[in-house]
Amino acid sequence: MSTTDLTSPGTTGTQRITLAKAINHGLRRALEQDPKVLLMGEDIGALGGVFRVTDGLHKDFGADRVVDTPLAESGIVGTAIGLALRGYRPVCEIQFDGFIFPAFDQITTQLAKMHYRSRGRLSLPVVIRVPYGGGIGAIEHHSESPEALFAHTPGLRVVSPSNPADAFAMIQQAIASPDPVLFFEPKGRYWDKGDVDLGPVAAPHDPAVATGLDRAQVLRAGTDVTVVAYGPTVATALKVADAAAAEGTSVEVVDLRTISPLDVETVVASVRRTGRCVVVHEAPTLYGTGAEVAARVTEECFYHLQAPVLRVGGFHNPYPVAKIEEDYLPGLDRVLDAVDRTLTF
Incomplete structure (x- = not known):
């Protein structure tokens, strides 16, 4: 091919x-x-x-x-x-x-x-x-x-x-x-x-193509907080943006799409606009992808940040039985709480 x-x-x-x-x-x-x-x-x-x-x-x-x-x-x-x-x-x-x-x-x-x-x-x-x-x-x-x-x-x-x-x-x-x-x-x-x-698809690694395999995307523009997510938690992040908008908070949602290599440029540009960042994934928070995103954002946006970068994810234990998986997964309330906390600093 x-x-x-x-x-x-x-x-x-x-x-x-x-x-x-x-x-x-x-x-x-x-x-x-x-x-x-x-x-x-x-x-x-x-x-x-x-x-x-x-x-x-x-x-x-x-x-x-x-x-x-x-x-x-x-x-x-x-x-x-x-x-x-x-x-x-x-x-x-x-x-x-x-x-x-x-x-x-x-x-x-x-x-x-x-x-x-x-x-x-x-x-x-x-x-x-x-x-x-x-x-x-x-x-x-x-x-x-x-x-x-x-x-x-x-x-x-x-x-x-x-x-x-x-x-x-x-x-x-x-x-x-x-x-x-x-x-x-x-x-x-x-x-x-x-x-x-279902038409033609862009080349995988063309840096000029916004939808290339290695590129993140801003799915919703905002001014107060950047929420970075990927895979299953992107839909949750978009629901958080809707809920926050009803309370007067403007949330920008970035879909990483590619975890490695990380499109730092798109994430950093968003955080420099908003001054705050929350990273969300289903995997355990400890040593997770969110830790790398938080570190890179802190390095690149130190003088733009108005609050610490917060992470929301699974807990540091094996995946639980089905009855309590909703308590383990980062749902609307937990992510919205992190968004609210970034606004209190």
Whole structure:
């Protein structure tokens, strides 16, 4: 697949579809455009995956390109690395977030380092799709948010769409990227609907394109507080902006979209306008992505800040049972409380 032209045949025009369906459309486009693209994962074939994200692709592209694998995540990723070395562009699905750890060694010691180890001679264009996060009434190993572990590893791109339009574009950009990409899909938002332009998609890393894979986006302009979020918490941040507006507070919402590399420029520009910052994610707050954002904002915006950067996230304990997950997840009230606290300094 070309990294500069993601135009392909198929359905065009704007449709209102779910985030899961948007990823399905994006995968279909990639399979249509490049015969070297193939999908691998547990139950992704005839079943269409646990969340039906790959529904219909096995029927249309066959078992050689939509491959049902054994229940062996290390084997899935290891096989993908070998295929990438032979010129393929494999897209692996990890069935649930907590199942990725058997493949952790393959991802962090092989996939992430091969390009550097070969002094740039080898590239591994592997995409690993990871349904992550809570909100579906599931249990431990089915609702976790391990993205910071991979963002900490040099050599990996870590991205997470928050809406159907981004999901459609970003999965194609991830597949077109020459780098390995961890593609974290907010499973609690799979059924959220939005308008998606099914036309051509921008190149993955073009710095001139606002919707490039590495670029954050300001989804709502504001003047009093910047709320930075990604993946499943972006919708929460937008609800916070609505609630705060009713109380006379103007909240600017920034969707990171890419966790690594971090688009510091967009975040810093927003905080310099507002003077305050709250960072939100479902993962535990301690040592999380929010800590890196807070540190970078403090370094770059020290003389613009009117209050400390605050973080809102999960607690430092394993993901709880479904009955109390709403108490664990950063909901409207907890984020709104942080916004209010930044205004008291």
